[in-house]
Amino acid sequence: MIQYGRQKIVEEDIQAVISVLRSDFLTQGPMVPRFEEELCNYVGASNCVAVNSATSALHIACMALGIGDGDVVWTSPNTFVASANAAIYCGATVDFVDINPRTYNMSVEALECKLNLSKKMGLLPKAVIPVHYAGQSCEMERIWGLSKEFGFKIIEDASHAVGAEYQGGAVGNCRYSDITVFSFHPIKIITTGEGGCALTNDEKIAVKMRQARSHGITSDRDLMEETPADEIWNYQQVSIGYNYRMTDIAAALGISQLSFVEEFLEKRRTIARVFSEHFENTPIILPAQHPDTLSSFHLYPIRVPSSCLANTQMEVYKFLHGLGIIVNLHYIPVYLQPYFRRLGFKKGYCPESELFFKEAISIPIHPSLTKPEIEKIISALKKIVH
Ligand SMILES: *Cc1c(COP(=O)(O)O)cnc(C)c1O
Secondary structure: OEOOOOOOOOHHHHHHHHHHHOOOOOEOOOHHHHHHHHHHHHHOOOEEEEEOOHHHHHHHHHHHOOOOOOOEEEEOOOOOOHHHHHHHHOOOEEEEOOEOOOOOOEOHHHHHHHHHHHHHHOOOOOEEEOEOHHHOOOOHHHHHHHHHHHOOEEEEEOOOOOOOEEOOEEOOOOOOOOEEEEEOOOOOOOOOOOOEEEEEOOHHHHHHHHHHHEOOEEOOHHHOOOOOOOOOOOOEEOOOOOEOEOEHHHHHHHHHHHOOHHHHHHHHHHHHHHHHHHHOOOOOEOOOOOOOEEOOOOOEEEEOOHHHOOOOHHHHHHHHHHOOEOOEOOOOOHHHOHHHHHOOOOOOOOHHHHHHHHHEEEEOOOOOOOHHHHHHHHHHHHHHHO
């Protein structure tokens, strides 16, 4: 079976985890701060808060930006549900901005148009969560420009985009955002089993996110309230938070994985290049790359326009499955999920996202794919379009 995505775990990763298991600290030890520091260095951000998932990271990011009841947060419909759910956890309302039909990222034109309309109605979003779909950065400079004009905060959902670049800088440097979130789920670029982090250059936001990660507790004297001189207080709960902490076991795996990230990215980019060479002059539509971006190629979504196919998307899916090639679909527009339909969203809301969903297939791409496997994928797809 050829999976559409898969983690790559090497002997060094296993040894790193074992050494934590033999050490004094399984959690709240030295590995999490070390992983955070290495992530900061890797992307060039000044603060990193490691947590137990990207979903938790998105949640504490929304909390730190003060998102709450009555606020509105916008994201892309072409994403995993977590991008939208984080705002809902905080009591906000979520809305969606349609995608660019070539990059499949949030359309900046659609965003600008919706902002102008919403301004007239006095319903501007408090935050926008652009998602770097498949590992390609959104047009952050333009989105950031709009944030200055319309006054919203930006959380980059870079769950797919560890190692990606934008305008020559690393995604995660928060040059055009308040916070950037990574995921370390096994299907993503590097893994900690479950895990994620939130990066920011704003010290105050970092402090809030650290508190939210751990029950709203601080052990920083300056943040504590006055206590009677005869009471021993090593920490205080000064706000409400959760237990979203990453374990040292996970962080050790993350540190080891991060040391292989360039190798993983190189393999993914090479496979993407091979695909694009083979499919260039076929009816298959390749994921367009904006010149400002260098994708991490977490996914490789192709579009097979229904007009040039004897088969439906479902038949293509089944044909490939029959050959042992496990493809996937990313994503059903979030607002078409039953939960969101119950909130009032209807079919036809974001037409480009719905069209993409009808035509897209994520073909396998990950660092462990072998040459024969890649050839098998290519020849199977060529059969479909001929
Ligand atoms: C995977 C993913 C998430 C959630 O990541 P977890 O680490 O599994 O919580 C959020 N957003 C996007 C776009 C994702 O792909």
